[in-house]
Amino acid sequence: MAKSRYSYVREFEQPDGLLPSTFLVIRIDGKGFHAFSKAHNFVKPNDANALDLMNEAAKRTMQGRELNGECVLAFGESDEYSFLFKRSCKLYGRRSSKLVTLIVSLFTSAYVFLWPKYFPNSPLVYEELPVFDGRVVQYPAEPEVRDYMRWRQVDTHINNMYNTCFWSLVQEGGMTEQEAHKELKVRNDLE
Numbered sequence: 001m002a003k004s005r006y007s008y009v010r011e012f013e014q015p016d017g018l019l020p021s022t023f024l025v026i027r028i029d030g031k032g033f034h035a036f037s038k039a040h041n042f043v044k045p046n047d048a049n050a051l052d053l054m055n056e057a058a059k060r061t062m063q064g065r066e067l068n069g070e071c072v073l074a075f076g077e078s079d080e081y082s083f084l085f086k087r088s089c090k091l092y093g094r095r096s097s098k099l100v101t102l103i104v105s106l107f108t109s110a111y112v113f114l115w116p117k118y119f120p121n122s123p124l125v126y127e128e129l130p131v132f133d134g135r136v137v138q139y140p141a142e143p144e145v146r147d148y149m150r151w152r153q154v155d156t157h158i159n160n161m162y163n164t165c166f167w168s169l170v171q172e173g174g175m176t177e178q179e180a181h182k183e184l185k186v187r188n189d190l191e
Helices: 007-012 035-039 048-063 096-118 142-171 176-188
Strands: 023-030 071-077 080-087 134-139
Touching: 023 096, 023 142, 048 071, 048 080, 048 096, 048 142, 071 142, 080 096, 080 142, 096 134, 142 176
Parallel strands: none
Antiparallel strands: 023 080, 023 134, 071 080
């Protein structure tokens, strides 16, 4: 960075280094994907093209030159993806903001780039673009990483079961979305 009399403003940047020797999980999540999927006519409960697009965007994110082989696992469900980084990861000096924005940027870029492959007859709608947020969590050891992945898988199962039942009530049972939510809440409360 060039030295000038304005360089002092850099002193306002806060350090955001992550702990050394911890596993890093960066989880991205679609923002407003209910409206996004509606605007782009996703098939409910599970749009195969949308899921395949998420998977290919994650694969590109993981395998790209930008991560230098530091990402070792990715797990996705619905509109979210988790990326696991090695304990020894040194990318960007383990700066939280740099790593999270890199993953969100890579994933979103790949998603938009690959969109026409999976939705050739449905261009992206300017008012409903795909947007993802992200966060990083540090885990001290493998047992916590395994439990994190178990948590995500259990959540996937529960959400998919709910959505499958919900859309079955709407599409095959003739209920409105509000009636289906109410019916599933009553059933859940009874258990």
